[in-house]
Amino acid sequence: MKHKLFYYEHRSQPLLPRYQYLKRLGWHSLTAVSITAGSLLVGVLGYHYTENLSWLDSLLNASMILGGMGPVNEIHNNVGKIFASFYALFSGMIFLVIASIIFAPIAHRFLHRLHLEGEKTSDEK
Numbered sequence: 001m002k003h004k005l006f007y008y009e010h011r012s013q014p015l016l017p018r019y020q021y022l023k024r025l026g027w028h029s030l031t032a033v034s035i036t037a038g039s040l041l042v043g044v045l046g047y048h049y050t051e052n053l054s055w056l057d058s059l060l061n062a063s064m065i066l067g068g069m070g071p072v073n074e075i076h077n078n079v080g081k082i083f084a085s086f087y088a089l090f091s092g093m094i095f096l097v098i099a100s101i102i103f104a105p106i107a108h109r110f111l112h113r114l115h116l117e118g119e120k121t122s123d124e125k
Contacts, residue, residue, distance in 0.1 A: 009112065015109070036094070043061070043062025043063075047061045060072050071084060
């Protein structure tokens, strides 16, 4: 049996009840937070081991890159520069993935509601 939180309802099915929709939104948010935390961990480990930065400086640099602000500390060796380049590209892609995960249930509900309202209008004609 398909679970309603992970499979979106078809356009011919009724709108998901508000409680289940909020639960779905919560699961999507939790997934986005988990991906963010995992990405931050990759950055912290990368900066710590490639640039020999302290854990706190590694966290700061990874957070700034992941947030789109740029690095704080200067990068001194080639391995660190290569890591920072790939981590910056990775962070840009992760931003798009996280935005998609968060907005998917919102967009689906909006479009589903419009479709259901469109059916009511066409049935009245």
